[in-house]
Amino acid sequence: MKKKIILIDGTFYLYRAYYALPNLTNSKGYPTGAIYGFINMFNKIIKMNINSYFLIIFDTKGKSFRKKIFSKYKLTRTKMPNNLVIQIKPLYKIIKAMGYNVIAIKNIEADDIIGTLSKYAEKRSYFIFIFSIDKDIAQLVTKNIKMVNPINYSISGPKEIYSKYGVHPKFISDLLALSGDSIDNIPGIPGIGNKISQKLINKLGNLKSIYQNITNIDNINFRGGENIKKKLIKYKKLVFLYHKLTKIKTNISFSQEYLNFKIKPKINCLKYLFKLYEFNKLITINNNIN
Structure with missing residues (x-):
């Protein structure tokens, strides 16, 4: 046992x-x-x-x-x-x-x-x-x-x-990097909340995979997909920094x-x-x- x-x-x-x-x-x-x-x-x-x-x-x-x-x-x-x-x-x-x-x-x-x-x-x-x-x-x-x-x-x-949390355990750190964590004062990407983060992760995978497949965001059935893509590109450097904070x-x-x-x-x-x-x-x- x-x-x-x-x-x-x-x-x-x-x-x-x-x-x-x-x-x-x-x-x-x-x-x-x-x-x-x-x-x-x-x-x-x-x-x-x-x-x-x-x-x-x-x-x-x-x-x-x-x-x-x-x-x-x-x-x-x-x-x-x-x-x-x-x-x-x-x-x-x-x-x-x-x-x-x-x-x-x-x-x-x-x-x-x-x-x-x-x-x-x-x-x-x-x-x-x-x-x-x-x-x-x-x-x-x-x-x-x-x-x-x-x-x-x-x-x-x-x-x-x-x-x-709407994602598998291995994606929790990606979720918190994208949507933010107010308890630890991690801002996340402005305007990309929990729901959008969950959808991105469940369709495209972890942060690295999301950015590798950023052109596919339009095919995921997102309202305002173009806007989300722009935000992801704009905050790319910061979101990977946030991920270093959220990853145990x-x-x-x-x-x-x-x-x-x-x-x-x-x-x-x-x-x-x-x-x-x-x-x-x-x-x-x-x-x-x-």
């Missing part, structure tokens, strides 16, 4: 936990809501996925290659609140004391780490489940790599991705220690940390503490 690897988009859960419990502190006034909420959600995922391996991946501060080639990338995102920043290191310590690997690499986005781990694990015949709501992640989905919605735990394979890397190099999926809890350390942050409930309910 194939082993399951659970890859968790830690940054998503970090924010979710923080905003769910923004005012939680220990008796010394140290903010603990993000840590406590995260560990509760993580414990739930562990219980739902017995006999699985787990890796938790986080974004870090720093300048990714995307920011270097496109200065407006993610520019509209608000800065992480300081009350949350100071909870990150303690959270890492607790996750590691529970026996799990935390992966956060400076100047490398979590998506690229998840992409590389997914493909690495798939080649080694694992089933991979990625807990993330990020639509970029949809491009990684195959019959062996599934996306799990962290809010309602619904699972998406290739069929569900096509049904949701699957060849990031990182330490082999990250690929050690074995769970090695440090029970005494975990007890100490739970007492320090006054997580009394977690001391009694956490599976790893006797």
